[in-house]
Amino acid sequence: MGRSKTLSSNSKERARIKVEDKRLINCAAVDVNQLMPIKYPWALEHYFCGCANHWSPREISMAKDIELWNSGELTAQERVVIKRYLGFFSTAESLIGNNIAMAIFQYLTNAEVRQYLLRQMFEEALHTESFLYIVESLGLEPGEIFNMYRENDLIAEKDALQIELTEALINKDFTTETLEGQQILLKNLIRYYLITEGLFFYVEFAMIFALRNNNKMPGIGEITEYIARDESIHLNFGIDVINTLIAENPEVWTEEMQKWVLDAMDESQDLEIRFALDTLGDGIVGMRPDMCDDYVKFIADRRLERIGLPAQYYRQNPFPWMSEVIDIRKEKNFFETRVTEYQSASRLTWS
Numbered sequence: 450m451g452r453s454k455t456l457s458s459n460s461k462e463r464a465r466i467k468v469e470d471k472r473l474i475n476c477a478a479v480d481v482n483q484l485m486p487i488k489y490p491w492a493l494e495h496y497f498c499g500c501a502n503h504w505s506p507r508e509i510s511m512a513k514d515i516e517l518w519n520s521g522e523l524t525a526q527e528r529v530v531i532k533r534y535l536g537f538f539s540t541a542e543s544l545i546g547n548n549i550a551m552a553i554f555q556y557l558t559n560a561e562v563r564q565y566l567l568r569q570m571f572e573e574a575l576h577t578e579s580f581l582y583i584v585e586s587l588g589l590e591p592g593e594i595f596n597m598y599r600e601n602d603l604i605a606e607k608d609a610l611q612i613e614l615t616e617a618l619i620n621k622d623f624t625t626e627t628l629e630g631q632q633i634l635l636k637n638l639i640r641y642y643l644i645t646e647g648l649f650f651y652v653e654f655a656m657i658f659a660l661r662n663n664n665k666m667p668g669i670g671e672i673t674e675y676i677a678r679d680e681s682i683h684l685n686f687g688i689d690v691i692n693t694l695i696a697e698n699p700e701v702w703t704e705e706m707q708k709w710v711l712d713a714m715d716e717s718q719d720l721e722i723r724f725a726l727d728t729l730g731d732g733i734v735g736m737r738p739d740m741c742d743d744y745v746k747f748i749a750d751r752r753l754e755r756i757g758l759p760a761q762y763y764r765q766n767p768f769p770w771m772s773e774v775i776d777i778r779k780e781k782n783f784f785e786t787r788v789t790e791y792q793s794a795s796r797l798t799w800s
């Protein structure tokens with residue numbers, strides 16, 4: 450079935466595990482209970498990076514956002530952008546968590562990779578909680594936000610592409626013992642990590658940061674900053690998994706498979722641009738609709754290059770400040786920031 454091995458009742462078959470026996474998939478030589486010896490140090494590095502960046506949404510104040518949301522000072526288009534952001538992400542986060550728990554976890558037969566997946570599942574739960582917290586804080590209708598993936602055609606179209614590949618792995622006949630099965634697993638990883646987390650998320654992050662850059666919805670902006678920081682680790686982990694799977698199983702990386710990736714990226718960038726234009730209308734402060742075309746295509750090329758495929762679109766980045774928000778601010782420590790704020794506000798007494 451491609452799942453991990455169970456412990457043998459024969460003591461001779463329970464010899465000590467050697468690092469060279471560990472493999473990303475179909476690892477029949479070892480079971481998955483031993484982290485050491487480490488075969489893939491990058492997986493643990495991503496795990497420690499995620500832990501070092503720990504944060505909690507309910508510690509972030511939504512007071513200014515609530516005031517602004519109720520003040521009538523936001524434009525109608527800005528309100529659409531915020532609701533669409535909440536509508537897409539509130540369910541995308543749980544789709545990703547479910548894909549890990551129900552689909553890929555059992556087929557990635559390596560202990561350190563699973564250690565990271567456990568961390569990522571928790572972060573996706575934190576992200577889902579973030580959207581619940583924002584919806585509650587602003588007093589939005591939960592039914593409207595949490596059903597948007599069913600009721601908005603473009604969100605439904607984006608999610609259907611993912612759900613299809615989760616279902617393929619949940620099918621009881623699925624196995625990674627065959628080349629076809631390995632390619633379906635690879636498609637799932639590319640669809641989720643490279644396209645959903647790596648492409649679909651970034652345009653919406655950019656819209657929220659554009660608002661925050663203009664002092665609009667700072668609480669949502671700060672929450673999104675922490676989510677974006679987590680997502681950049683998810684993306685980098687996914688790229689390492691994809692490249693390792695291809696390196697260990699080069700027969701999966703056929704011309705047909707590479708064409709599938711290019712076609713999937715092309716279809717997705719087109720879908721994302723349609724979604725962005727539909728969401729932005731005439732534009733919001735700091736973001737004109739035409740900039741999205743350049744940004745989506747710029748990001749798509751960067752993602753293709755990370756798995757060894759050629760750039761397709763050759764656009765300039767219209768939002769150079771995005772990499773500053775996501776990369777440089779990784780240095781910001783959530784708990785140090787919180788403690789300082791608590792102390793200055795004198796709201797807590799320590800006994």
Ligand SMILES: [Fe+2]
Pocket residue numbers: 542545572573576676680
């Ligand atoms: Fe997430």
Ligand SMILES: [Fe+2]
Pocket residue numbers: 545573646679680683
């Ligand atoms: Fe994620």
